[in-house]
Amino acid sequence: MSRLPNRRALLLGASANAAAAMLGGCDRLGNAEWFQRTLKTGEDANLFVQRLLLGKATLAPEYAEADISPWFKPNGTEDPPDKAYKALAKGKFAKYHLVVGGLVEAPLKLSLAELRQLPARTQITRHDCVEGWSAIGKWTGVPVAELLDLAKLKPQARYVVFHCADTMDQGSSLEGGEDDGEADEVPAGNANPSMTKQSGGDESKKDSGGQQAADDDAASGGTPVRFYESIDLVDAFHPQTILAYEMNGEALPVSNGAPLRLRVERNLGYKQAKYVMRIEVVESFANIGEGKGGYWEDQGYAWYAGI
Amino acid sequence: MFRHPLVIRVTHWVNAVCLLVLLMSGLQIFNAHPALYWGKVSTFDAPLLAMSSTEDDPPKGVTTVLGRTFDTNGVLGSSTGADGEAADRGFPAWATLPSDQDLTGGRSWHFFFAWTFVLNGLAYLLYGLVSGQLRFRVIPSRDQIRHFGASIWKHLTLRFPQGDEAKRYNVIQKLTYLVVLFVLLPVQVLAGLAMSPAMDAAFPFLLTLFDGRQSARTVHFVVAALLVLFVVVHVVLILLSGFRNKMRGMLTGWFVIERKVEPAVSAGGEPRS
Numbered sequence: 404m405s406r407l408p409n410r411r412a413l414l415l416g417a418s419a420n421a422a423a424a425m426l427g428g429c430d431r432l433g434n435a436e437w438f439q440r441t442l443k444t445g446e447d448a449n450l451f452v453q454r455l456l457l458g459k460a461t462l463a464p465e466y467a468e469a470d471i472s473p474w475f476k477p478n479g480t481e482d483p484p485d486k487a488y489k490a491l492a493k494g495k496f497a498k499y500h501l502v503v504g505g506l507v508e509a510p511l512k513l514s515l516a517e518l519r520q521l522p523a524r525t526q527i528t529r530h531d532c533v534e535g536w537s538a539i540g541k542w543t544g545v546p547v548a549e550l551l552d553l554a555k556l557k558p559q560a561r562y563v564v565f566h567c568a569d570t571m572d573q574g575s576s577l578e579g580g581e582d583d584g585e586a587d588e589v590p591a592g593n594a595n596p597s598m599t600k601q602s603g604g605d606e607s608k609k610d611s612g613g614q615q616a617a618d619d620d621a622a623s624g625g626t627p628v629r630f631y632e633s634i635d636l637v638d639a640f641h642p643q644t645i646l647a648y649e650m651n652g653e654a655l656p657v658s659n660g661a662p663l664r665l666r667v668e669r670n671l672g673y674k675q676a677k678y679v680m681r682i683e684v685v686e687s688f689a690n691i692g693e694g695k696g697g698y699w700e701d702q703g704y705a706w707y708a709g710i
Numbered sequence: 711m712f713r714h715p716l717v718i719r720v721t722h723w724v725n726a727v728c729l730l731v732l733l734m735s736g737l738q739i740f741n742a743h744p745a746l747y748w749g750k751v752s753t754f755d756a757p758l759l760a761m762s763s764t765e766d767d768p769p770k771g772v773t774t775v776l777g778r779t780f781d782t783n784g785v786l787g788s789s790t791g792a793d794g795e796a797a798d799r800g801f802p803a804w805a806t807l808p809s810d811q812d813l814t815g816g817r818s819w820h821f822f823f824a825w826t827f828v829l830n831g832l833a834y835l836l837y838g839l840v841s842g843q844l845r846f847r848v849i850p851s852r853d854q855i856r857h858f859g860a861s862i863w864k865h866l867t868l869r870f871p872q873g874d875e876a877k878r879y880n881v882i883q884k885l886t887y888l889v890v891l892f893v894l895l896p897v898q899v900l901a902g903l904a905m906s907p908a909m910d911a912a913f914p915f916l917l918t919l920f921d922g923r924q925s926a927r928t929v930h931f932v933v934a935a936l937l938v939l940f941v942v943v944h945v946v947l948i949l950l951s952g953f954r955n956k957m958r959g960m961l962t963g964w965f966v967i968e969r970k971v972e973p974a975v976s977a978g979g980e981p982r983s
């Protein structure tokens with residue numbers, strides 16, 4: 404009888420060690436370049452298969468007024484620290500202009516009043532954060548398709564890049580932890596409101612390209628890294644893809660991306676760029692930011708955010 | 711006796727790896743917002759379940775379930791990582807993949823292994839259907855249904871079948887596998903898909919099925935817990951009923967039938983594989 408517990412203890416100990424070694428091994432694997440690329444094929448498959456399953460105009464579910472969340476949780480940047488933005492906000496965005504350029508025949512520069520005169524779409528949709536939570540809001544804005552038709556795409560056009568007003572990276576601003584995410588998504592750290600203390604921000608920064616970005620900045624004389632995102636033409640011409648200037652029937656609040664934010668339904672929240680200043684139509688985003696197509700993509704998130 | 715054909719053995723172990731990775735990477739994802747809700751959206755101040763840390767110094771990890779708060783310090787809500795420092799996190803580092811807080815890493819693992827899991831599962835089902843293995847393995851035969859009560863009693867007293875009866879799964883085993891294979895695993899996949907905004911556009915019935923995206927997330931979490939329960943019982947029973955023989959069965963296909971004591975409950979009716 405006395406042999407049994409011993410063997411059991413031994414087995415248990417061995418299993419615990421093996422488990423720890425396995426987890427360590429997986430972490431090391433997960434950090435290896437080739438393995439990361441292998442894992443990412445899962446996310447490539449998501450894009451491929453979901454594009455097959457979804458029609459060009461398949462709409463994201465729309466909801467009733469009664470479903471609107473009483474509080475639409477702002478996430479990421481809630482108050483851009485940038486001077487230029489603060490000045491615009493102070494003047495109630497009267498001096499704001501949306502610039503549309505890149506691979507277009509007729510570049511545009513539109514004030515908020517002009518944007519409001521274009522055809523508009525209103526939709527009540529669900530916003531799903533990559534962290535896991537959801538909220539429903541009502542958005543009114545101009546369809547991106549409308550703008551692209553006005554500007555007339557050149558034949559090489561493949562992606563639409565949204566450049567935003569808010570600075571993301573710059574050593575100190577990141578360490579604050581709270582205000583450093585963008586769009587409605589702060590992956591990793593800033594999870595549950597009650598989990599938002601210390602560590603998270605630093606950790607996500609360490610894991611991501613944050614440190615490297617900061618180093619690059621130092622080398623290049625400290626150009627601030629501003630938020631940006633990109634979508635392809637399938638999403639850009641989707642009927643529910645709008646640049647919203649109203650939320651829940653009122654002017655878009657600063658915390659939710661005033662004066663203009665992207666709504667690209669059928670995608671997770673980190674695609675929903677806030678504080679949009681400029682639209683650039685490109686053939687490839689390889690030369691923008693760190694080349695992955697968006698601020699969060701540069702930190703390792705998938706470019707396609709349909710799941 | 712030759713018990714497990716190669717395809718079943720391979721898909722079994724691939725599945726085991728997938729489930730472990732999916733569980734641990736899932737807990738990593740869960741940690742990004744360690745709270746669950748019911749319905750379409752998150753009701754932030756009224757979660758069904760939430761893990762968090764208190765304002766105390768040092769903070770204490772607590773878990774709130776249906777409004778009742780439990781002290782789960784050191785494991786849920788706040789735990790010590792590899793660096794030896796206490797950190798606010800839902801599940802502890804040893805339960806998540808990657809072990810550090812890394813949502814995007816967790817998502818990459820989760821989706822890669824979700825694909826592997828689904829393709830592997832389809833291969834198993836296809837083989838099982840075509841070969842007749844599936845029917846033989848998991849559909850209780852008439853005599854087994856007749857002796858349901860007796861079988862339960864034997865189970866409760868941990869008397870494992872021997873002789874001919876050990877060649878097939880008993881009725882409780884069959885029903886359990888049936889539920890896992892055709893209820894839990896498919897529900898888990900559907901709930902995973904229901905959390906995808908793109909899938910919801912393509913197949914809005916997913917939302918109806920689960921009563922909203924946040925409920926789908928909760929169902930996904932609960933079913934993951936049920937799968938853990940299944941695996942624990944599965945492994946314990948294998949340990950209790952002859953670890954070596956069963957492992958040999960699943961690794962090489964060969965399984966020893968001991969012929970002694972009480973004869974099998976019934977002598978047949980089962981096709982032999």
Ligand code: HEM
Pocket residue numbers: 532533534535536710729730732733735736737739740820824825827828898899901902903905906927928929930931932934937
């Ligand atoms: C094809 C199969 C699967 C798909 C498509 C899938 C998809 C997902 C998705 C999208 C999430 C993120 C949820 C969020 O935003 O918070 C998630 C989380 C999670 N998954 Fe899966 N999953 C699958 C299979 C599994 C399996 C088999 C397990 C368990 C063994 C599992 C365990 C978890 C857990 C524990 C979480 C975190 C908690 C939660 O959000 O419910 N998943 N999964």
